Amino acid sequence: MYRRSSVGTRCRIVVNSVTTWGAGACRPADEWPYLTHARGRDQVALRIRRVTPAALADLVRASAKQVLSSRGLDHAVLPDPVTIERPRNPEHGDYATNLALQVAKKVGLAPRDFAQALADELAGTDGIASVEIAGPGFLNLRLAADAQGEVVRRVLAAGDAYGTGAALAGRVINLEFVSANPTGPIHLGGTRWAAVGDALGRLLTAQGAKVTREYYFNDAGAQIDRFVGSLVAAAKGEPAPENGYAGAYLSDIAAEVIRQEPSALSQPEVERDEIFRRVGVDLMFSEIKKSLHEFGTDFDVYFHEDSLHASGAVDRAVAHLKETGSLYAKDGAWWLRTTEHGDDKDRVVIKNDGVPAYIAGDIAYLRDKRERGFNLCIYMLGADHHGYIARLKAAAAAMGDDPDVVEVLIGQMVNLVSDGKPVRMSKRAGTVITMDDLVEVVGVDAARYELTRYSVDSTLDIDLDLLRKHSNDNPVYYVQYAHARLCSLRRNAADLGIADGDPGDADLSLLTLPREGDLIRTIGEFPSVLTKAAELREPHRVARYLESLASAYHKFYDVARVLPQGDEEATPLTHARLTLCDAARQVFANGLALLGVSAPERM
Template structure:
């Protein structure tokens, strides 16, 4: 019995109890909250339902809890129901009812834990979107890991997710990048406001290899060659590094296309008809303060040229016209003001501001030997995605970046992530999976063919550590649902560590395979099934984070 099934049982029981007492069942919440007590001695699960609705029902909380306990104690799968404190209800499940979770995992396999909360919702998930003027830095790397994981988690709840990368290939930063390439091609230092690092020289040399006569052209034509070829080479390198990191995109959208296609001009004309923009001091302004921005923003400058936000508005309009129900942006720590601006943009376009959602990610720092790592071997000024992967590998990098809330800064200890010990979180979880896979191989070597889940007596799994492991498995679906709802992939990582811990504790006290001349019995097969269920859930969770589940380590 999963927490969700138990919640339905408690809800139906409460409905019956209140109906018999002539109480309107509308006082009940739509979903009953079921939690695991911190102290296992208090039971397997607990609910505060009686405390929550007693006053509305005109009953004392303990009286309602007692009525619920008496009725639930008679229900199939409930071993005991007890009232605690002012009206908490503690529940203990029968072993065979708990074992139903194992049966569900083994039956569902790779789909166990998925849900339908977002069925039919089309989401545009834009993340990374780093300027195409250099390699992906650590902030972008964090979004590459977290954004990809969030896309998987939203998809696991039924959403249709389009992963999108917005290339900022228009504006002054591209001009500075081109100037830097030309300087490098001429063997000169980068301009004062340009880009430095070995990668600039590498790309400049590739431009010359493709266009040997570029430096001999008039300045304007020369710059256009370096712009066209150099920016594309940078694009290609960014895409390659992201792909090797396990992060791929469905759409690469070019900012420049909004200007060349007339989309920006069309959006601006539409805005002029909206009450959310106004004309002052010769310019057009958007009322972004109505949506939390610190000041209203200029959209059309006094000289008639569009401001940078104009492209953002045209881009949002384009997304909505492509049919997305939700436009989810994942932006860096220095973009907090964009929350109000983008919501104001939606309102200005006649949309519900809630079609826009913005996640802000905080900074990432690397630490080695107790000291900050500040310089890249290749980029010169920042640490890059490739630097992190070279130091610890893709799996460790992705997992570590995903296991923290994005609104918290992160210090990544490179020395810790290189360790093959339980101190290293990704090793701890992956080792649990490898250990479980090894157990199944050993069982096969012994000729033990585990029966189908419907043929196993899970009521034999009555050890407290077995119960703890089963209950942890049963929470996986709720963890994914909450991670999707709150846009928090770190919940999956932390859950996997809890699951690995529950498995290791179980394995330390429960013999799974027979030893010596011992014969396999019903308990053997029940425990093998439990272990296979644990392996499956760890694999499913790691997959949501884009991290491998090795069978040998």
Template structure:
């Protein structure tokens, strides 16, 4: 019996209790909340329904709770229903009813944990979008891990997700990048406002290899040559780094295309015609304060050049024209102002501001030997994705960056992530999966295999019940992670599942020893272990982390 089935049972029982007393059952919530008690001794599951409803129907909470307990206890699969405190209800399920969860996992396989909460939603998920002026830094690396995991989780709930990278190939940073390349090609120091680091020299040398006469070209042509080749080289490297990190995109959208196609101009004219723009001090301003922004924003500067927000508006308009009903932007810690700005832009275009959702990620620091790591081999003072991966590997990097809420800054302890011990969270979770895979292999060597028809009612140890109930929580965890855009919930859940598995494995003998014969309990425990392994595999897949068979 799943919590969802128990919730329906409790609600239908509450309807019967209230109807029998000629009381209005319309006060009952549509969905009854069923939770696991903090103290396992209180039962398998609990609800506060009586406390929610009793006063509304004029009954003492404990009286209503007791009547409800008596009704629920009649159902098959419920071992007991008891009133606690001022009116809480605690339930214990019969072992065979609880074991049905194992059967459901085995039947669903890779689909276990998926749902349909977002079916029909078309979501544009934009993340990383690092400037093509240098390698992906730590902030972008965090978004590469979290964004990719979030895309997987949203898709697991039925959404049609398009992962998009906004390629900032227009603006002042590109000019600084090009001037830095030219300086390096000449053997000169980087401009004061330019970019330094070994990667600049590498790219400059490659430009000269492809165009040996680039430095002797007229200034404008030279600038364009270094811009064209340099950006392509840098962006190719960025895409390759992301691919090796396990993060790929469906769309690479070029900012420059918005200007070249006239999309920016059309968006500006549309806003002028609607009265959403006004002229002041020679510039055109968006009336963004009318839509919740803290100030009006300049869209066209007094010199006639578009401000950055002009591209943002055209870009959002383009996304909406492609049929997306939700546009999620994953931005860095210095972009808080974009939340109100982008929502105001949506409203100014006549869209529901809810079409825009902005997630802000906080800073990431590397720590080794208890001290901050500040120097990069290739990029000077900027720590890059390659630096982190070289230090701890892709799996550890992705898992560590995903296991924290993006609202919080994190210190990544490189020494901890290199350890092959339970102190290392990713090792702890992956080792649990590898241990279960090893158990499967050993069972196969004995001619044994998990059996969906096993007598699961034999799983009566407290540790078996705890493991089953933890397995049962997985779909709810994934659904909540999608709803709140919080992939870290999946990582933390897997750590809890690993803890429950290790506690079970300490007390429960799974395989026969020596000349012992396999018993019905053997097959029940093998089925439980196979279900646990499946959940580890499914959870790690959602995070883009491997589920090793051996460690």
């Protein structure tokens, strides 16, 4: 039987025994991740453990179950999780839910009646200052200041780990990104993937996944032949061959090949080309890895496409597909039924001349990943690779695998704009803008931040003039400056003799200004932002969150004086606000680290 607790307002949902959970009862306390329970002599009481949207969602859902169960109504209609949102107008409360509107009619209640019963159930719960009914049945919740303050303590106790979770625990993920052809410097599309892919890897790791960052080195095929031909032409001082590559970088690499192998040009054609292939491709790839490292993106594995052919992995994969009937013969070639997975046509795996098509290497590569123990293979590919979604899923299915072990993210193009005009040519690459070009103009931090703050689904125009500004118009400057300002605040406090205190000693119930509450609630949203960003593979959510946090901090600082002035003494409010600022600084540092962007202490 349910009854209200008689031990104070902290306990709102009480059952007589942990062993009597019936059909209409709430689930045990350990099934509510953000609620905890207190044991008395004969009862267990659920209470809110932390004031965050997720915690409030659990509390509201548990309270709604109590309301419905007490009336003999079916609580299976309750959504899980319950939606908790920040109202656009702060005057409407700290958080709001439309649960009564979603559920009431399904159980034969008027929405406002159900909202009133739910408000009565929630009223007085520890951490909830008030619950108001608005409109046809919305609930607006206001939180107690001391309860909100617990978020601040939790941030400082967790430190660098604040925001991390276990939503992806058990996932062993192969994250392949960039994988640009080793025929030239990394262009802007690859640069976007270098920033987004690295940030995504950090996010997935922060949610408990074991992530291997992998670069697929396309060192087999016609593009390498064209690259070698272009190097030979550059070494001879001749124009690049038709369909070849151009740019000053080719002359540099060709000169280095000659320096290492002085007799290369005098060798017979086959031997000559092999020298330029062996030395030149290695030099180009070394340049690519150097650019990536300087950009802050490193890989755990550099996988060579050529190794799949040399080891016989491609032949074995194709033989397996033939044995299992996954390929069919037509017009002298062997085909994979990719149309069954959304492709516009079936794809040739072995051409009619017996030579494996490019997809044969993709199939062998996926098989290799699965044999290495990855239970999720994420591919980050350019806009011209949309057809690969169906092909790779078909490859997984053909091997008897679940197609969902393959996940393909498609990124759109990147353009540079300066003085309102497109920037099209690279000084070194000749035909494209490169990663090094972008970094030279705006720096690593600005480049990485700008490339990650937009969804990869959209074409991105980067305003170089904006990113060079040291003003709040520049998003990365805006966020980094907030962190630097907080660091300066703590240094100024030390100059005044105000030492770092124990967060547990700060009286956070003094933080009652609306702007203080807004900053605390924004800080508290960080873990859920990270969870959602990892789940949806959208690192841009972290960047946008940091900008909203910077806005909340600057608005707080404008109305709340933190440090004493003149001969004033530090007060408990001083320590409370400094503690809040320390928490904000920690969240900025954590968020920027996930994006691979520095958190400067001085600007």
